[in-house]
Amino acid sequence: MKAAIVTIGDEILIGQIVDTNSSYIAKALDKIGIATHEMLSISDDKKHILNTLNLLQNKVDVVIVTGGLGPTKDDITKKTFCDYFEDNLIENEEVLFHVKSIIEGIYKRPITQINRDQALVPTKAKVLFNKVGTAPGMWMEKENTVFISLPGVPYEMKYLVDNEVIPNLVQKFERPYIVHQTIMTYGRGESMIAEQIEEWEDNLPQFIKLAYLPSPGKVRLRLTARGTNEELLRNEINNQVQKLDLLIHDIIVGYNEDEPIEVVLGRLLTDKNLTIATAESCTGGKIAATLSAVPGASNYFKGSVVSYATQAKTNVLGVANELIIELGVVSAEVAMEMAKSVQKIMASDFAIATTGNAGPTKGDDIAELGTVFIAIATKSEVYVEEFNFGQPREKVIDRAVSKALELIYKEILKK
Template structure:
């Protein structure tokens, strides 16, 4: 099954918003055995939409369109659909009632004519009721191709995909199984991993593909296969995962559907009944944010200090000024003192401290840009590590956060 995703909106093309809809739709389609062959972003212009619909009708079995369904004049998707399908708009009573209910119970403002006009849908369309917004989804057929139109608001689109679109596609089409296993690794780069698993990779069955998905401080390895016998597919791919774990099991920390590393660490701490605090300088609170983004962080996370300026390291974390004067603020002794200060301040079992020079200027230290010190405080000892993370600020920050999480996990597992 071939799918084509079309996102409509000038705001996407000028970079005003990030298109997260395509990513979500593609993942949901992949789960049910539908391959996305093309994605397209186009402006709110009739001719562009018609051209995209025409191309998709000749090259895809399923076309999913998001955006352009709002109440304003620049939203032209429904009218363009009517032109493409040689159809007209009519008022749908169920959609109108849904809009009226939304205004009555949630908006609490008078409906405008433009809001009521959203109850107009093509006569040939099957309505997909939008429980969270006024623009309905639409399901239409053109020859053998199914066209699905959904609003561009992400939470509205996601609900329609989950509640309406996916169940209908599963009923409408016979689909193969598409199976992925994605392993998360840390601590080694893409080329080093490739060299280690080269022989295994060369001997992979032709039905299984391997993809390297590197990011800063991490590499994901994705194994993919497809076919009609799910049990055989699972057995084949699981067999290769076992072989892979024998080669690089020491750097694998989870799988695609698992929680991210900060959640893995959080679960370790909660299971052991131990606590964590952080003292961050150049990472600016990113480590604390990673841990507190998920519910339940209060069970293990005691608190954090963003001691960005040198004075705050001395005044808040009680770092000895003599250490700063002797070794500079970006140094192993200062990182260690920050970890110890946070440990005492919050009475935490574990601490992470970061001090470094992320650039683009050197700040309070003469340390080279990219120089980073990370300390991990444990119930028994403090371990300090020096790294050189490159000369790009975002790279230095992201790699440092990932490395701090990796180091903390290792220490927790040792104790």
């Protein structure tokens, strides 16, 4: 089965907002075996909407449209649906009662005609009742395609997808099973991994596909199996993961894409009853922000010193000014002193320190652009590694954060 997702709104096309609705809908469809064939963002233009609906009809099984539903005059989706399905609008009593209860009961003001118009739906539409907003969803069918229209407000869209759209699609269609398994890897590039697992990949069953999803410092490997026998798919996926683990076990950090390395790291620290702190210069607190974003991080994350300026390194962390003058602020020795100091200040088991030249200009330091020193302090030792992450600045910072988390993860595994 195939679906298309259409978002309506000039605010998306001019970059004023980011389309997160399509991602949410695609994930929900995937879980029930419906593959998203394409995603489109189009303008608030009646002709454009009609052309898009006509283009997708019979090309896919399901079209889900978000946006263009609401109390303002520029929300034109309902009227456009009426034109496309040769229909007209009628007032839905259940929706009107709901709208009145919100406007008069919650907002304590009289209902206006614009509010009443929210209860207008095409006569041929199946109403998808929106308990968390005033604009209902609509389900309409034409020839071989189901057309579903949803509000663009994210929390309203999510409610309708979860409580109306998915249950109705499950009831209407017989669908194949789609089983995914994501393997999270750190510390090795996409091309190196591909070379290492080439023979394994070449021997995958035809119903299993492998995708490489690289990002700074890490690569997600996603296995996708499609078929009619769910048990067979899951068993074969598990079998292939076990074979893969024998090849690259040293870089695998998890098997759930909803669990990035900071989550895995946090669980590891918690299980071992260990703590961590950070001292950051070029990464500007991003490692600390990544660690502390995980719920329950207070159990293991002691704190951070963002010693961006040289003065902070000397006054707060106690790095000797003579050391900085002699070797430069971007140096292995300074990184090691930062790590040891913050470990002592925070009384932590481990510490991470970063100092580097992220760019875009070289400044007064002698270190080349992209140079980053990452130091790791344990109870028994401190060591440092030097990297050059190139440019631009954002790449340097992101890769430094990823590499720091990778290094500390491997260190904690030793304990």
